[in-house]
Structure formats: C-alpha cells, structure tokens
Amino acid sequence: MKNYTNLILAGLVIILAAALTGVLVYVKNQPVQERAVQPLFEIAQMEPDSSKWGVNFPNQYDSFLKTKTNNIDTTYAGSSQFSWLERDPRQVILFAGYPFSKDYNDDRGHMNALEDVRKTKRLNLNDEDPKHTPATCYSCKSSDNPGLWDRLGMEAYNKMTFNEMTPNINNSIGCSNCHEAGTMRLIVTNPALKEALERQGRDWTTFTRQEMRTVVCANCHVEYYFKGDGKYLTFPWDNGTKIDEILSYYEKSGFKDWSYPGTDTPMLKAQHPEFEFFTADSTHYKAGVSCADCHMPYTRDGAAKYSSHDVHSPLLNPEAACGQCHTDTEYVVRRVNTIQEQVATTKLSTEDAIVDAINAIKAAVAAGNADPALLDQARKLHREAQFMWDIVSxxxxxxxxNPEYALKILADSANRARQAQMLAAQSIGDVSLLNTGTYYVTPVP
Ligand code: HEC
Ligand code: HEC
Ligand code: HEC
Ligand code: HEC
Structure with a gap:
C-alpha cells in the first residue's frame, strides 16, 4: 500500500514537472507582444496620459521619457535641432516663397514633438488669413489625437484652425499613438493611414506582428498632404508608394503646396517619407527587418526583456541596434558613413542643378517673350525635380x-533640373541661361 502511495506521488510529481516545463516553454516562445498583454491597472481606451500606462510598464515608460532630453548629434542627424537652412543655404533658395525657407530644423525625440510644432516659425496663427495653419498640423504630434479623432471625427478635426485645436492638445506623442489599451497590441491610430491602406485594398488588421513593427511608424513617418478646403489629411498612395506612383498621383490631382516666386512653378513639399522609402524594396525590408528592429532594440533589465522606447539614431547604440544581426558592427557602421557621404554629396550637386534651373526659368519669365509651351514644360520638370530631391532630403x-533608391531618385532629379534649364534657355533662345554653378557653398559636413 505504502509502495503504491509513493509510486502515485512520484508519478504526480513527474506529471506536474512536465506540465510546468510545458507551460514555461510555451510562455517563453510567445512573442513579446502576447506575453506582456495584461496591464495590472486598467488603462482607459485611447488614454492620452502616458504616465497612466507607465504604471504598468515602467521599463517602456522610463526609456520613452529619455526622448525628451536626448541631444547627441551624429554626422547627418541625431537629436539636436540644428538648422538645415544654416547648414545648407541652398535650401533657403529651394524653398523660397514657402514657410520652410524661414525655419527648418532637424527632428528630435518623440517627447518634444508638441513643444517643437508650437515653436516653429512656420506657423501662421492669424485665423483671418486664408493661409492660416490648420489643426491638421497637430496630427502627428500628440497622444490626445486618437481620442479626439474618435470623438470629433477626422473631418471636423481637420476643419478647425490650429488655434482652435490648441486647448484640446495637452500631451506630446505617447503610448496611445501606437498601442491599444488593454491588449497592448500595435495598431493603426491615424485615420489617414487606415484610409490610404483601404484605398489600396489592404486591411491592416490582417497584418503580421512583424509588419506592424514597421506599419505603426507609418502613422506619422510618411508623405502626406492636406486635401481640399477641409484640409483633410491624405496620403498620396492610391497608385502605390514608390516615387513615380506618388508623382503621378499629384500630377492627376493637380495639387500644389505653393507657387515658386519668379518662375510661377506649382511646387510640392515632400514630408518625412521614411515608410515609403524603406519599404521600396530596400535590402533590410526585403530581408524582413522592421523599423523597430533598429530603432527600438530589445534591452535587458535583470530577467526582463523589453523594447527600448528611447527611439533615436541607431548610430548612437549600434551594438544594440545592429549587433543583434550583424557580427561586425564596426564594419556596418562604416558602411553607413560611406553611404551617407555619397548620398549627401550627390544631394548637394542635385541642389545646384535645381538652383540653376530656377535661375534660368526666372530669366526666361522676366524676358517676357518666352515660348509658353517650352516654359510650361520647364516648370513641370522643375516641379518634379524639386519633389524628387525633397523625397530624399x-x-x-x-x-x-534605401541607398540605391536614394541615388536613383537624385540622378532622375538632376536630369530633370538640367532639362528644365535647357528648355528655359531654348524658350527665349539665350544660351547664357545654360551657365552653371551660379550657386556653390561649402558642403555640409
Ligand atoms: C537597418 C536598420 C534600420 C531600419 C530597419 C530603419 N532605420 Fe531608421 N535609421 C537607421 C540609420 C542607420 C539611420 C541614420 C542615423 C543617423 O544618420 O544618425 C536612421 C535614421 C532614421 C531617422 C532620423 C534619425 C535622427 O537622428 O534624426 C528616422 C526618423 C528614422 N530612421 C525612422 C525610421 C523608420 C520610420 C523606419 C521604418 C519605416 C526605419 N527608420 C527603419 C537605421 C534603420
Ligand atoms: C504619432 C506620430 C509618430 C509615430 C507613430 C512615430 N513617430 Fe517618430 N517622430 C514623430 C515626430 C513628430 C518626430 C519629430 C519630433 C520633434 O522633432 O520634435 C519624430 C522623430 C523620430 C526620430 C528622431 C529622434 C531623434 O532623436 O532625432 C526617430 C528616429 C523616429 N521618430 C523613429 C520612429 C519609429 C521607428 C517609429 C515607429 C516605431 C516612430 N518614429 C513612430 C512622430 C511619430
Ligand atoms: C512610436 C510607437 C510607440 C509608442 C509611442 C509606444 N510604443 Fe510600446 N511598443 C512599440 C513597438 C514597435 C513595440 C514592439 C512590439 C512588438 O514587438 O510586437 C512596443 C512594445 C511595447 C510593449 C511590449 C513589450 C516590449 O517591450 O516589447 C509594451 C508593454 C509597451 N510597448 C508599452 C508602451 C508604453 C507604456 C508606452 C508609452 C509610455 C509605449 N509603449 C509607447 C511602439 C510604441
Ligand atoms: C533584424 C536583423 C538586422 C538588423 C537589426 C540590422 N540588419 Fe543590416 N542586414 C540584415 C540582413 C538580413 C541583411 C542582408 C544580408 C544579405 O542578404 O547578405 C543586411 C544587410 C546590411 C548591409 C548591406 C546592405 C546591402 O545592401 O548590401 C548593411 C550595410 C547593413 N545591413 C547595415 C546595418 C546597420 C548599420 C544596422 C543597424 C543600424 C543593421 N544593418 C541592422 C539584417 C539586419
């Protein structure tokens, strides 16, 4: 009898141990997102206050707070707000007649987004002026937005002025811009992204977790424009997200951001198209790498592993950002330096070509007797050249x-700019307009 009891006990222990091992193996193999789903303290849906989420997830919250104080620069980027207009005065010419020629600083961490949008000299806060800044400019700057879009609707939100919206906006970017409370899964929070994907016949709720680690950034890091009088936030993706597809979209809609002074070219301003650029068949995208892999690498806190929410340049922590996949971190960082130097130099020579085109078209317009068809063709090429350059810039x-893509776009841009210059010269039959190098300054770093 006693032997039986021992045997049964031993059997039970073995079964329990096996079950426990099974559970542990199962838990360990769960993706992080599914593992960390249960907040201890309930978070309201679309809660704008990140500190309320932070109670549950102190590691993510503490690392996120660091985006407020980061200020280290790299050669071409980093977290200070250096002025692009001072570094590269060609840009004052390229953006003449548009607010970007007044104030254009490098980006910094997510916790500063609200302060920075309120500070920029690009705002026009005179609500009587037809060109006043719309509320739409707050779209990518605050964790209050998901709740506001839900309550007001996107259309009503976008019809308000920046000033009118200001009292509703109290927080910079936060947890609610990327996560669903309760489940903590990554979600599309910006209606403009949801709608742009839908127009392409894509439904983000069917995307894999790895895809979402890139798509969640597309809530903001994309090219967009304000459509119509209602300033409706719209992504120009109906034909696709590659440069030619975006250009053909704008061609068809006839949209312009501003008219270039002296040439009368209908201009387009490109925004920050990281998503479109990265997903245009780059090596890393093709290999299944996501934005979060490089910008939010896993970090250890004792036994806990979490995604760093201190999002910044990966060149500041290449061991964590690149070392997870590349054994020779020094080598890949050197590659980044080489790629960036080549792109930055090519970008400057492209700018020279566009400035020459601008000067030639201006002179042709001023002459007063230019062939209108040739001049219009020159303007079209100027518009395209500038937009292509700006997509890279x-x-x-x-x-x-996406290095090859960057250089291809810049080559196409410079080619268009030089053609524009030639057409302008032809339009008044004056070869002196073919002069080049009217504007050369000290190159950036
Ligand atoms: C393979 C790694 C990798 C992936 C994937 C990646 N990036 Fe980057 N990212 C970099 C590097 C390297 C830089 C250059 C940083 C520099 O110049 O200091 C950079 C720069 C940036 C910057 C400017 C940083 C600054 O300091 O101002 C932003 C914004 C950015 N990436 C967003 C994204 C987004 C959004 C995605 C996905 C669509 C993405 N990145 C995918 C490596 C990556
Ligand atoms: C809600 C909008 C929003 C989302 C979502 C978002 N970003 Fe940003 N991001 C911004 C804005 C706005 C800035 C610039 C803030 C400033 O300059 O004050 C920025 C800045 C950055 C920078 C520059 C930081 C620095 O220190 O210079 C990087 C890198 C970056 N984002 C990467 C990402 C990645 C990767 C994702 C996706 C995981 C992402 N962002 C998602 C809006 C967003
Ligand atoms: C710019 C978008 C963005 C913002 C803002 C953001 N997160 Fe995340 N978060 C991510 C991404 C990307 C992951 C990785 C998810 C995955 O791998 O499935 C993540 C993962 C997590 C996870 C899962 C565990 C882990 O670390 O991988 C938790 C918990 C979390 N975030 C909490 C927060 C909290 C709390 C805030 C606000 C303080 C916040 N997040 C803000 C993008 C964001
Ligand atoms: C999640 C994995 C992953 C991360 C993180 C990652 N890479 Fe890569 N990287 C790859 C893969 C996969 C390839 C393609 C390798 C191949 O096909 O041989 C690649 C290729 C490269 C190449 C060669 C590109 C080319 O076109 O030939 C460079 C340079 C590079 N990575 C730099 C970096 C840098 C810098 C970082 C950090 C900022 C980084 N990678 C982060 C996976 C990664």
Missing part, C-alpha cells in the same frame, strides 16, 4: 534606409 536617414 526630407527622408531622415540620408539615404541609409
């Missing part, structure tokens, strides 16, 4: 996210 990685 406003993209924040100085080409690294």
């Amino acid at each position: 406003a993209e924040n990685s100085t080409g690294f996210h």
Whole structure:
C-alpha cells in the first residue's frame, strides 16, 4: 500500500514537472507582444496620459521619457535641432516663397514633438488669413489625437484652425499613438493611414506582428498632404508608394503646396517619407527587418526583456541596434558613413542643378517673350525635380534606409533640373541661361 502511495506521488510529481516545463516553454516562445498583454491597472481606451500606462510598464515608460532630453548629434542627424537652412543655404533658395525657407530644423525625440510644432516659425496663427495653419498640423504630434479623432471625427478635426485645436492638445506623442489599451497590441491610430491602406485594398488588421513593427511608424513617418478646403489629411498612395506612383498621383490631382516666386512653378513639399522609402524594396525590408528592429532594440533589465522606447539614431547604440544581426558592427557602421557621404554629396550637386534651373526659368519669365509651351514644360520638370530631391532630403536617414533608391531618385532629379534649364534657355533662345554653378557653398559636413 505504502509502495503504491509513493509510486502515485512520484508519478504526480513527474506529471506536474512536465506540465510546468510545458507551460514555461510555451510562455517563453510567445512573442513579446502576447506575453506582456495584461496591464495590472486598467488603462482607459485611447488614454492620452502616458504616465497612466507607465504604471504598468515602467521599463517602456522610463526609456520613452529619455526622448525628451536626448541631444547627441551624429554626422547627418541625431537629436539636436540644428538648422538645415544654416547648414545648407541652398535650401533657403529651394524653398523660397514657402514657410520652410524661414525655419527648418532637424527632428528630435518623440517627447518634444508638441513643444517643437508650437515653436516653429512656420506657423501662421492669424485665423483671418486664408493661409492660416490648420489643426491638421497637430496630427502627428500628440497622444490626445486618437481620442479626439474618435470623438470629433477626422473631418471636423481637420476643419478647425490650429488655434482652435490648441486647448484640446495637452500631451506630446505617447503610448496611445501606437498601442491599444488593454491588449497592448500595435495598431493603426491615424485615420489617414487606415484610409490610404483601404484605398489600396489592404486591411491592416490582417497584418503580421512583424509588419506592424514597421506599419505603426507609418502613422506619422510618411508623405502626406492636406486635401481640399477641409484640409483633410491624405496620403498620396492610391497608385502605390514608390516615387513615380506618388508623382503621378499629384500630377492627376493637380495639387500644389505653393507657387515658386519668379518662375510661377506649382511646387510640392515632400514630408518625412521614411515608410515609403524603406519599404521600396530596400535590402533590410526585403530581408524582413522592421523599423523597430533598429530603432527600438530589445534591452535587458535583470530577467526582463523589453523594447527600448528611447527611439533615436541607431548610430548612437549600434551594438544594440545592429549587433543583434550583424557580427561586425564596426564594419556596418562604416558602411553607413560611406553611404551617407555619397548620398549627401550627390544631394548637394542635385541642389545646384535645381538652383540653376530656377535661375534660368526666372530669366526666361522676366524676358517676357518666352515660348509658353517650352516654359510650361520647364516648370513641370522643375516641379518634379524639386519633389524628387525633397523625397530624399526630407527622408531622415540620408539615404541609409534605401541607398540605391536614394541615388536613383537624385540622378532622375538632376536630369530633370538640367532639362528644365535647357528648355528655359531654348524658350527665349539665350544660351547664357545654360551657365552653371551660379550657386556653390561649402558642403555640409
Ligand atoms: C537597418 C536598420 C534600420 C531600419 C530597419 C530603419 N532605420 Fe531608421 N535609421 C537607421 C540609420 C542607420 C539611420 C541614420 C542615423 C543617423 O544618420 O544618425 C536612421 C535614421 C532614421 C531617422 C532620423 C534619425 C535622427 O537622428 O534624426 C528616422 C526618423 C528614422 N530612421 C525612422 C525610421 C523608420 C520610420 C523606419 C521604418 C519605416 C526605419 N527608420 C527603419 C537605421 C534603420
Ligand atoms: C504619432 C506620430 C509618430 C509615430 C507613430 C512615430 N513617430 Fe517618430 N517622430 C514623430 C515626430 C513628430 C518626430 C519629430 C519630433 C520633434 O522633432 O520634435 C519624430 C522623430 C523620430 C526620430 C528622431 C529622434 C531623434 O532623436 O532625432 C526617430 C528616429 C523616429 N521618430 C523613429 C520612429 C519609429 C521607428 C517609429 C515607429 C516605431 C516612430 N518614429 C513612430 C512622430 C511619430
Ligand atoms: C512610436 C510607437 C510607440 C509608442 C509611442 C509606444 N510604443 Fe510600446 N511598443 C512599440 C513597438 C514597435 C513595440 C514592439 C512590439 C512588438 O514587438 O510586437 C512596443 C512594445 C511595447 C510593449 C511590449 C513589450 C516590449 O517591450 O516589447 C509594451 C508593454 C509597451 N510597448 C508599452 C508602451 C508604453 C507604456 C508606452 C508609452 C509610455 C509605449 N509603449 C509607447 C511602439 C510604441
Ligand atoms: C533584424 C536583423 C538586422 C538588423 C537589426 C540590422 N540588419 Fe543590416 N542586414 C540584415 C540582413 C538580413 C541583411 C542582408 C544580408 C544579405 O542578404 O547578405 C543586411 C544587410 C546590411 C548591409 C548591406 C546592405 C546591402 O545592401 O548590401 C548593411 C550595410 C547593413 N545591413 C547595415 C546595418 C546597420 C548599420 C544596422 C543597424 C543600424 C543593421 N544593418 C541592422 C539584417 C539586419
């Protein structure tokens, strides 16, 4: 009898141990997102106050807070707000007649987004002026937005002025911009992204977790424009997200951000198209790498492993950012330097070509007797050249996210700019307009 009891006890212990091992193996193999789903303290849906989420997730919250005070620069980027207009005065010419020629600083951490948008000299806070800044400019700057879009609707939100919206906006970017409370899964929070994907026949709720680690950044790091009088936030993706597809979209809609002084070219301003640029068949995207892999690498806190929410340039922590996949970190960082130097130099010579085109078209317009068809063709090429250059310039990685694509776009841009210059010269039959190098300054770093 006693022997039986021992045997049964031993059997029970073995079964329990096996079950426990099974549970542990199962838990360990769960993706982080599914593991960390249960907040201890309930978080309201779309809660704008990140500190309320932080009670549950102190590691993510503490690392997120660091984005407020980061200020270290790299060669071409980093976390200070250096002025692009001072570094590269060609840009004052390229953006003439548009607010970007007044104030254009490098980006910094997520916790500063609200302060920085309120401070920029690009704002026009005179609500009587037809060109006043719309509320739409707050779209990517605050964790209050998901709740506001839900309550007001996107259309009503976008019809308000920046001033009118200001009292509703109290927090910089936060947890609610990327996560669903309760489950903590990554979600599309910006209606403009949801709608742009839908128009392409894509439904983000079917995306894999790895895809979402990139798509969640597309809530903001994309090219966009304000459509119509209602300033409706819209991504120009109906034909696709590659440069030619975006250009053909704008061609069809006839949209312009501003008119270039002296040439009368209908201009486009590119925003920060990191998502479109990275996903245009870059090596890393093709290999299944996500934005979060490089910008939010896993970090250890004792036994706990969490995604660093201190999002910044990966060149400041290459061991964590690149070392998870590349054994020779020094080598890949050197590659980044080489790629960026090549792209930055090519970008400057492209700018020279566009400035020459601008000067030639201006002279042709001023002459008063230009062939209108040739002049119009020159303007079209000027518009395209500038937009292509800007897609690379406003993209924040100085080409690294997709090096071959960056150089291809810059080559196409310079080609268009030189053609524009030639057409302008032809339009008044004056070869002196073919002069080049009217504007050369000290190159950036
Ligand atoms: C393979 C790694 C990698 C991936 C994947 C990646 N990046 Fe980057 N990213 C970099 C590097 C390297 C830089 C250049 C940093 C520098 O110049 O200091 C950079 C720069 C940036 C910058 C500018 C940083 C600064 O300091 O101003 C932003 C913004 C950015 N990336 C966003 C994204 C987004 C959004 C995605 C996904 C669509 C993405 N990145 C995918 C490596 C990566
Ligand atoms: C809610 C909008 C929003 C989302 C979502 C978002 N970003 Fe940003 N991001 C911004 C804005 C705005 C800035 C610039 C803030 C400033 O300059 O004050 C920025 C800045 C950055 C920078 C520059 C930081 C520095 O120190 O210079 C990096 C890198 C970056 N984001 C990467 C990402 C990645 C990767 C994702 C996705 C995991 C992401 N962002 C998601 C809006 C967003
Ligand atoms: C810019 C987008 C963004 C913001 C803002 C953001 N997160 Fe995350 N978060 C991510 C991404 C990307 C992951 C990785 C998810 C994955 O791998 O499935 C993540 C993962 C997590 C996880 C899962 C565990 C882990 O570390 O991988 C938790 C918990 C979390 N975040 C909490 C927070 C909290 C709390 C805040 C606000 C203080 C916050 N997040 C703000 C993008 C964001
Ligand atoms: C999640 C994994 C992963 C991370 C993180 C990662 N890489 Fe990569 N990287 C890859 C893969 C996969 C390839 C393609 C390798 C191949 O096909 O041989 C690659 C290729 C490269 C190449 C060669 C590119 C080319 O076109 O030939 C460079 C340079 C590079 N990575 C730099 C970096 C840098 C710098 C970082 C950190 C900022 C980084 N990588 C982070 C996975 C990663």
